[in-house]
Amino acid sequence: xxxxxxxxxxxxxxxxTKSFGDFTAVDQVSFQIPTGSFFSIxxxxxxxxxxxxxxxxGFQHPDKGEILIKGKSVLGxxxxxxxxxxxxxxxALFPTMSxxxxxxxxxxxxxxKREEIRTRVADVLKRVxxxxxxxxxxxxxxxxxxxxxxxxxxxxLKPDVLLLDEPLGALDLKLRExxxxxxxLLQETFGTTFIYITHDQSEALVMxxxxxxxxxxxxxxxxxxxxxxxxxxxxxxxxxxxDSNRWEGHIDAIEGxxxxxxxxxxxxxxxxxxxxxxxxxxxxxxxxxRPESVNIENPKNRSDLPNQCRGEVISxxxxxxxxxxxxRLPQTEGEISVAMPQxxxxxxxxxGDSINIxxxxxxxxxxxxxxxxHDG
Amino acid sequence: MxxxxxxxxxxxxxxxxxxxxxxxxxxxxxVDMVSISLRERVSARNYTFSFKNYxxxxxxxxxxxxxxxxxxxxxxxxxxTLLIAFPVSYYIAKMxxxxxxxxxxxxxxxxxxxxELVRTYGWMILLRETGLLSTFxxxxxxxxxxxxxxxxxxxxxxxxxxxxxxxxxVPLVTTLDSLDDSLIEAGYDLGGSNWNVxxxxxxxxxxxxxxxxxxxxxMLSLGNYLTPILLGGKDSLWFTEQIFTQFITRFNWEQGSAxxxxxxxxxxxxxxxGLKLSRQxxxxxxx
Numbered sequence: 001x002x003x004x005x006x007x008x009x010x011x012x013x014x015x016x017t018k019s020f021g022d023f024t025a026v027d028q029v030s031f032q033i034p035t036g037s038f039f040s041i042x043x044x045x046x047x048x049x050x051x052x053x054x055x056x057x058g059f060q061h062p063d064k065g066e067i068l069i070k071g072k073s074v075l076g077x078x079x080x081x082x083x084x085x086x087x088x089x090x091x092a093l094f095p096t097m098s099x100x101x102x103x104x105x106x107x108x109x110x111x112x113k114r115e116e117i118r119t120r121v122a123d124v125l126k127r128v129x130x131x132x133x134x135x136x137x138x139x140x141x142x143x144x145x146x147x148x149x150x151x152x153x154x155x156x157l158k159p160d161v162l163l164l165d166e167p168l169g170a171l172d173l174k175l176r177e178x179x180x181x182x183x184x185l186l187q188e189t190f191g192t193t194f195i196y197i198t199h200d201q202s203e204a205l206v207m208x209x210x211x212x213x214x215x216x217x218x219x220x221x222x223x224x225x226x227x228x229x230x231x232x233x234x235x236x237x238x239x240x241x242x243d244s245n246r247w248e249g250h251i252d253a254i255e256g257x258x259x260x261x262x263x264x265x266x267x268x269x270x271x272x273x274x275x276x277x278x279x280x281x282x283x284x285x286x287x288x289x290r291p292e293s294v295n296i297e298n299p300k301n302r303s304d305l306p307n308q309c310r311g312e313v314i315s316x317x318x319x320x321x322x323x324x325x326x327x328r329l330p331q332t333e334g335e336i337s338v339a340m341p342q343x344x345x346x347x348x349x350x351x352g353d354s355i356n357i358x359x360x361x362x363x364x365x366x367x368x369x370x371x372x373x374h375d376g
Numbered sequence: 377m378x379x380x381x382x383x384x385x386x387x388x389x390x391x392x393x394x395x396x397x398x399x400x401x402x403x404x405x406x407v408d409m410v411s412i413s414l415r416e417r418v419s420a421r422n423y424t425f426s427f428k429n430y431x432x433x434x435x436x437x438x439x440x441x442x443x444x445x446x447x448x449x450x451x452x453x454x455x456x457t458l459l460i461a462f463p464v465s466y467y468i469a470k471m472x473x474x475x476x477x478x479x480x481x482x483x484x485x486x487x488x489x490x491x492e493l494v495r496t497y498g499w500m501i502l503l504r505e506t507g508l509l510s511t512f513x514x515x516x517x518x519x520x521x522x523x524x525x526x527x528x529x530x531x532x533x534x535x536x537x538x539x540x541x542x543x544x545x546v547p548l549v550t551t552l553d554s555l556d557d558s559l560i561e562a563g564y565d566l567g568g569s570n571w572n573v574x575x576x577x578x579x580x581x582x583x584x585x586x587x588x589x590x591x592x593x594x595m596l597s598l599g600n601y602l603t604p605i606l607l608g609g610k611d612s613l614w615f616t617e618q619i620f621t622q623f624i625t626r627f628n629w630e631q632g633s634a635x636x637x638x639x640x641x642x643x644x645x646x647x648x649x650g651l652k653l654s655r656q657x658x659x660x661x662x663x
Contacts, residue, residue, distance in 0.1 A: 078564070080569060094562070
């Protein structure tokens with residue numbers, strides 16, 4: 001996150017904390033969001049992301065901490081006065097009003113003149129590519145159209161920050177993929193700061209400039225999608241963002257950044273440690289290897305990668321671009337999933353075939369085993 | 377018997393009690409009432425066809441004034457019931473959760489386990505000259521003699537509103553319950569004040585419940601006999617009392633039937649006008 005003081009922040013949270021009884025839903029969360037960016041909060045259900053969003057919208061009040069919008073504290077401001085608007089999980093379009101009525105609702109509350117309301121509604125409908133939808137009833141719209149109207153209803157008010165509470169959750173897969181791209185484009189054309197909460201990592205990765213991974217009320221890591229994917233800082237992030245093969249084990253030896261690991265099942269790997277973690281010999285660790293970073297070796301031309309295994313294909317999981325082989329390592333009976341190369345190179349592999357696989361030490365990330373932080 | 381005719385047969389068997397009830401207790405008496413109301417007694421057992429019983433209603437001021445008064449008081453009772461029941465229902469449906477919600481709902485229901493007669497006597501005990509309220513006023517020194525609070529329009533109104541409350545609360549709680557909280561939150565989030573959210577979101581959503589509650593309460597008030605007579609006394613001037621007088625006291629069944637039919641037609645017209653005004657359809661409201 002840029003620490004440059006010239007950057008203006010649309011939204012800033014300082015040590016925001018919220019508890020319900022004994023349960024701390026949001027635990028000292030601090031972050032800053034620069035103007036005009038798409039910021040996602042990614043986490044499993046129950047991690048506190050909805051509570052955090054509702055505090056930003058003003059429906060809940062933090063026990064401690066400070067929320068600033070454009071540099072001004074909004075803690076004393078009720079939801080209807082905050083310069084933020086929210087797209088609700090089930091959109092919450094008013095079924096008793098037409099599309100125009102829905103979009104004009106907020107403008108009327110600001111005493112905008114009738115003429116101006118008409119032009120602004122027409123304008124925003126054009127911008128979300130539904131110029132003729134104005135007279136329709138809400139139940140006449142398709143899922144994707146409702147989505148766009150819900151966003152238009154907020155954006156017509158030109159909020160400083162737009163909050164989105166998993167609005168794509170109710171859509172079917174195809175439409176969801178399409179809406180991801182559309183949302184990103186909408187955000188770019190309007191230039192409004194979006195805060196998007198989701199449990200779907202693909203939504204967060206595709207759309208966001210910055211993603212915060214949240215777990216048990218805390219931010220585990222904030223960074224660009226690439227940083228989260230390639231350089232996770234905690235084992236939770238490594239396990240939650242993207243697919244991974246995971247082992248538990250302990251450290252056998254350390255040589256600089258290279259670490260020798262012995263897994264519980266008895267395999268030996270060479271891995272890389274995250275600088276922050278400062279591991280020592282004998283520490284319990286978790287090891288993560290992404291399926292796509294595992295090479296399927298050509299028997300005539302073996303690579304010199306430090307982690308080499310021989311295994312048997314026990315399953316071919318075909319899923320287009322996300323196809324994987326499930327491979328059993330015979331010495332330990334452990335299983336490892338390996339991405340099928342898209343070049344079609346190993347497409348002929350079948351169940352029961354024996355292959356050699358290998359991966360680089362850099363692709364094998366080690367984290368200190370955190371107690372109780374990860375139970376899956 | 378094949379399957380489809382068997383299902384049709386069982387459907388008829390199931391419908392039979394209802395059809396019989398409709399036919400024998402509702403339709404037949406009304407047809408008979410219409411025919412009785414359209415005849416005039418010339419001499420003993422000698423009747424002619426005539427509209428006299430109907431014209432009588434419009435010529436004699438006491439009759440139609442009583443009707444207008446009854447209709448007006450019923451509309452007023454309906455509005456007051458709505459005004460009291462709406463916040464109560466909103467509180468039960470939206471502010472309460474779980475067991476407390478069920479408890480409050482049952483508390484609204486409990487008075488209706490007692491018969492209307494007993495409930496009305498309850499009000500009489502409170503309001504009569506030697507009643508609780510009168511005694512209390514004398515005890516704290518606000519009055520130096522017994523106060524009669526029965527036998528006036530306010531007492532009738534109290535009784536009607538009290539009797540009707542449940543029939544307003546139930547449809548209101550049901551419709552308000554179905555209002556998604558996020559719609560209310562969205563109303564605030566987009567800049568609405570409490571008043572905006574109430575008038576633009578909550579009331580439009582609750583409209584079917586409001587209208588169905590109002591129809592039921594209005595019909596119950598209009599057709600109520602016990603409460604106006606007991607709390608309003610002899611001079612309560614309630615239209616059902618007129619019907620009773622014609623049938624029982626004056627033994628003028630022709631006139632009584634005409635009043636009964638007129639009450640049905642006029643109240644239906646008022647309900648129809650109410651539906652038109654609130655732009656609701658009858659099927660929508662009653663479902």
